[in-house]
Amino acid sequence: MKTIEVKSKPYMPVNERILHLADNYKYRYSIDTNYVFYPNLRMWVVKAVLTIMDPKIRTAV
Numbered sequence: 001m002k003t004i005e006v007k008s009k010p011y012m013p014v015n016e017r018i019l020h021l022a023d024n025y026k027y028r029y030s031i032d033t034n035y036v037f038y039p040n041l042r043m044w045v046v047k048a049v050l051t052i053m054d055p056k057i058r059t060a061v
Contacts, residue, residue, distance in 0.1 A: 014048070021052070028053040 001020055003010040012020075021029060030053075035046045 018050070027055070 001012055002016050003012050005011070018031070021027070030051050031048055032051070033046065033048045035044055037044050
């Protein structure tokens with residue numbers, strides 16, 4: 001897994017974490033992304049939610 005240095009500490013970027021999840025675990029997962037643009041600040045705010053469905057956990061409907 002590739003890491004980068006942030007504030008003198010190793011950090012694994014999110015794309016590397018997702019690749020690790022896909023390559024090493026048999027869980028189904030989804031990524032939902034929401035974003036908002038604030039024109040007065042000329043800034044985007046992005047929120048990504050990773051949901052991992054563990055096959056061992058069952059839910060009743």
